[in-house]
Amino acid sequence: MVLLPQSPTHPTLYDTDFWAWTQTQVKLLQDQQWEHLDLPNLIEEIESLGRQQRQELRNRLSVLIGHLLKWHFQPEQRTRSWVSTIRIQRIDTLDLLDDNPSHKPYLAQIIPRVYVMGLELAIKETDLPPAHFPENCPYALEQILDSKFFSGEPSELLANFER
Known part of the structure; x- marks a missing residue:
């Protein structure tokens, strides 16, 4: 299979059918057909996966902190x-950290950022004024992740959730 370069008149498989493109790239990798790989898009997608994992971690933590504040x-x-949301x-x-242990040092760095997002969630869902909440995250990272901390x-x- 020869992949044509992208142009307005010749869109690539990447542009027209992403799923098929991924499967083609997998097959090319398995067959070690390095010269046929779509390296620019493959590199872009791998970089994107890393960013998505970090975004997922930030989203989870912001929802968790928002519910702890509520x-x-x-x-x-x-x-x-609320208990279920915090636990989940x-x-x-x-689980994300188990799958991506290199993100653990990143946690301390993102707590101030995810606190702002969690604070926005808490303000919106409680109708309490922003001044009602601490300016900075009142919880240590260990508390945020501790299954027993509420x-x-x-x-x-x-009581219904304790094991």
């Missing part, structure tokens, strides 16, 4: 759904 600062509104985000975050006053809702 839990802490609006205790009268607590629900089992922790599990998924830890900030604020104890809650009966946690």
Whole structure:
């Protein structure tokens, strides 16, 4: 299979059918047909995968922090759904870190950034004023990831989830 260079009159398989392009690239790699690989797009996609993993980690942590803030600062509104969200985000975050251990040093670097996103979530979902929340993340990274940590006053809702 010869892949034509991209041009307005000759779009590549990458442009017209991404799934088919991926399968072609896999086959070329398996067959060690290096000269037929679409290296520019292959490089771009591999770089993109790395960025996606970091984005996924930031998203998970921001939702987790947002729900920890809601839990802490609006205790009268607590629900089992909040407990589930906190637990699932922790599990998924830890799974991401298990799959990508080189991201662990990145965590301390992104906490201030994901705190801002989590804070926005908490403000939007609680209707509490921004001044009601701490300016900086009140939780240590170890607390954020600790399956037993729930900030604020104890809650009966946690009894159903303890093992």
